[in-house]
Amino acid sequence: MPAFGAYYIRAAKAAFSDERGEDMSRDINALHPELAGICRLFLKRCEENGLRAGIAQTFRTKEEQESLYAMGRTVAGSIVTNARYPLSPHCWGLAFDIYRNDGKGAYNDEGGWFSKCGQIGKAMGLFWGGDFKTFKDKPHFELAKYLPGNSCKDLIDKYKTPSEFIKTWSDTVTQQQFNEMMGNYLAGLDKKAASDWAKDLLSQAVSAGISDGKRPGAWATREEVAVMIQRALSAK
Numbered sequence: 001m002p003a004f005g006a007y008y009i010r011a012a013k014a015a016f017s018d019e020r021g022e023d024m025s026r027d028i029n030a031l032h033p034e035l036a037g038i039c040r041l042f043l044k045r046c047e048e049n050g051l052r053a054g055i056a057q058t059f060r061t062k063e064e065q066e067s068l069y070a071m072g073r074t075v076a077g078s079i080v081t082n083a084r085y086p087l088s089p090h091c092w093g094l095a096f097d098i099y100r101n102d103g104k105g106a107y108n109d110e111g112g113w114f115s116k117c118g119q120i121g122k123a124m125g126l127f128w129g130g131d132f133k134t135f136k137d138k139p140h141f142e143l144a145k146y147l148p149g150n151s152c153k154d155l156i157d158k159y160k161t162p163s164e165f166i167k168t169w170s171d172t173v174t175q176q177q178f179n180e181m182m183g184n185y186l187a188g189l190d191k192k193a194a195s196d197w198a199k200d201l202l203s204q205a206v207s208a209g210i211s212d213g214k215r216p217g218a219w220a221t222r223e224e225v226a227v228m229i230q231r232a233l234s235a236k
């Protein structure tokens with residue numbers, strides 16, 4: 001496994017409870033509903049790009065954050081975080097951490113695996129922990145819009161505690177959120193490569209002038225289908 005910073009390997013160990021004796025939440029539903037939706041789409045998008053990711057951590061309670069903070073300080077082990085409760089976005093349901101779930105090692109970064117996931121997350125409007133200036137945290141993603149400057153300061157000013165913030169969460173998806181999610185989903189289809197079973201037929205359709213062969217995984221409208229049928233009928 002290439003060396004790429006020991007921080008999240010230690011954090012992962014903590015997450016997988018080797019050093020803590022209890023599980024931290026990996027439940028996507030424990031996240032802010034907006035992030036939960038993006039997180040599910042993100043995992044799907046990664047999968048579509050051949051990157052099978054799993055969720056190592058989502059929401060952290062006060063006890064969990066404080067016990068992580070204690071590691072390497074008042075408890076044996078190495079330091080895994082500089083954030084006390086509630087200074088980590090995980091405490092606000094605004095961050096999740098991934099691991100590599102394809103059997104090649106949970107934190108194996110071979111082939112730039114984590115950076116590839118990072119690019120997918122960034123394209124969906126997330127902040128990627130690999131872009132932290134000093135404390136690179138490649139498995140980490142957070143919902144940037146609530147965390148200006150990657151800081152929980154605004155949240156603390158506005159809500160004081162995570163539990164007050166959580167009271168404002170709504171499971172109702174606004175039209176704007178839905179449009180964003182749908183837009184992300186459709187943009188993902190646009191980037192999908194042609195399926196193996198369709199490749200030959202698709203290139204035949206391109207040669208026959210029926211399709212331009214672009215965006216093979218995207219949805220077609222009825223007018224596009226009508227045009228393709230008409231082209232096929234007039235093809236000799």
Ligand SMILES: [Zn+2]
Pocket residue numbers: 090095096097137139140141
């Ligand atoms: Zn994290």
